Each structure stands twice: as C-alpha cells, then as structure tokens.
Amino acid sequence: MKNKILLPISFVVTVCCMAFTSGTPVETDYTECLKKAGSEWGQSCPDCKVYKDSYRVKLKNECAESLDVMICVQESSKSWKRFMFHAMPPNDTMIAYACEGTGKYLKWAKKAGDKSITFPSIDEVNSQYKE
Numbered sequence: 823m824k825n826k827i828l829l830p831i832s833f834v835v836t837v838c839c840m841a842f843t844s845g846t847p848v849e850t851d852y853t854e855c856l857k858k859a860g861s862e863w864g865q866s867c868p869d870c871k872v873y874k875d876s877y878r879v880k881l882k883n884e885c886a887e888s889l890d891v892m893i894c895v896q897e898s899s900k901s902w903k904r905f906m907f908h909a910m911p912p913n914d915t916m917i918a919y920a921c922e923g924t925g926k927y928l929k930w931a932k933k934a935g936d937k938s939i940t941f942p943s944i945d946e947v948n949s950q951y952k953e
Contacts, residue, residue, distance in 0.1 A: 856889070877919060879893070880917050882915045889932065897921065902947045
C-alpha cells in the first residue's frame with residue numbers, strides 16, 4: 823500500500839522540481855576564485871627605486887581551473903598600476919605591487935583563454951576608480 827502511494831507522490835515531486843529549474847547554466851564569477859593570501863609594506867619590488875612606502879599584495883587562485891587575471895594596485899598619486907597573468911594554475915599565487923602604495927587593489931579574473939570577456943583598459947580603470 824505504501825509503495826502505491828509513494829511512487830505517484832515521488833513522480834509528482836520530480837516533475838515539479840524539473841518544471842521549476844531553468845535549463846540555463848549558472849555563470850561562474852571567476853574573480854571570486856582570487857583570494858588574498860597576504861600583503862606587506864616596505865618590501866623591495868621590481869622597478870621601484872625607493873620602496874619604503876611600497877605595497878605588495880599576494881593573491882591565490884583557489885578554484886580548480888586556470889585563470890587569466892588582471893590586478894591593479896593603487897599608487898599614492900591615485901593612479902593604478904596594472905598586472906596581467908595568463909593561465910594562472912589552480913593553487914598558484916601571484917604578487918602585484920605599487921612603489922608608493924595606498925593599500926588598495928582591484929582584481930578581475932576569467933577562465934583562461936576566454937575571448938568573450940575583456941578586461942578594462944588601464945585608462946578605464948584610472949578614470950572609473952579615481953579614489
């Protein structure tokens with residue numbers, strides 16, 4: 823008797839669940855894969871003649887896919903210094919820096935090789951994120 827009742831109920835529940843789920847795939851925000859793994863002030867950085875006010879930020883790819891990444895680090899002049907990393911493997915880390923930093927950084931990521939997404943230009947970043 824229980825089987826005669828449970829079978830139709832489970833069928834109805836399954837059909838209802840299928841009717842209310844969309845067939846569209848969920849987009850992944852790959853920028854969420856980049857997690858801050860540390861930062862430091864006053865360390866030597868490439869291209870910095872003086873680095874007492876330098877700011878370095880270290881980010882880690884915590885997703886299972888390789889990423890193309892753009893990081894911008896703000897200089898004390900309020901302009902942004904851009905760093906690009908292509909095909910950053912899972913669990914890999916990268917460092918971006920500003921010679922005279924403010925401690926602010928911006929990050930963008932996409933699945934490695936995805937040509938349908940473009941990162942903003944450095945001019946767009948500098949005009950959009952002035953503060």
